[in-house]
Amino acid sequence: MECDVSKDAVSDIFDYYWKQIKKQLENPEYLSIRIKWFGTFEIRKKQVEYMIVKYKSLVKNMKPNTYNKHAMFHEVTTKLEQLEKILVKCKEQELRKKQIREIQKNGKTV
Numbered sequence: 697m698e699c700d701v702s703k704d705a706v707s708d709i710f711d712y713y714w715k716q717i718k719k720q721l722e723n724p725e726y727l728s729i730r731i732k733w734f735g736t737f738e739i740r741k742k743q744v745e746y747m748i749v750k751y752k753s754l755v756k757n758m759k760p761n762t763y764n765k766h767a768m769f770h771e772v773t774t775k776l777e778q779l780e781k782i783l784v785k786c787k788e789q790e791l792r793k794k795q796i797r798e799i800q801k802n803g804k805t806v
Contacts, residue, residue, distance in 0.1 A: 724781035727789055741786040744779055751776040 720729045721737065728738040751772055760769035 722778065724778050724785065727782070727785055739782060739786065741783065741790065744783045744786060748776065748779050748783060751779065 717729065717731065717737075720726060721739065728736055730736045754772050755769070755776060758765065758769050758772070760766040
């Protein structure tokens with residue numbers, strides 16, 4: 697089926713849609729999002745841990761002595777703080793899942 701829609705319009709809509717998804721995934725409040733017709737996307741704890749190490753290394757080696765470098769330093773430290781919040785939530789969720797499995801294993805109802 698073909699529509700009379702320009703490629704630029706479709707591209708703009710698609711870019712906007714994925715930007716909104718990315719915002720939701722970067723939000724430390726949510727560890728997963730469900731997208732209709734695409735499925736559920738979950739944040740992986742190992743990937744978060746890897747990114748924390750990467751950003752800590754960047755922060756350690758940065759020297760924010762100019763305005764541009766200071767802006768980049770601020771951006772990296774902000775993302776690092778978000779990742780650390782996400783990691784805490786990942787660990788809390790992992791612990792809850794472990795407790796639920798243990799309860800189910802022992803035959804108790806949740």
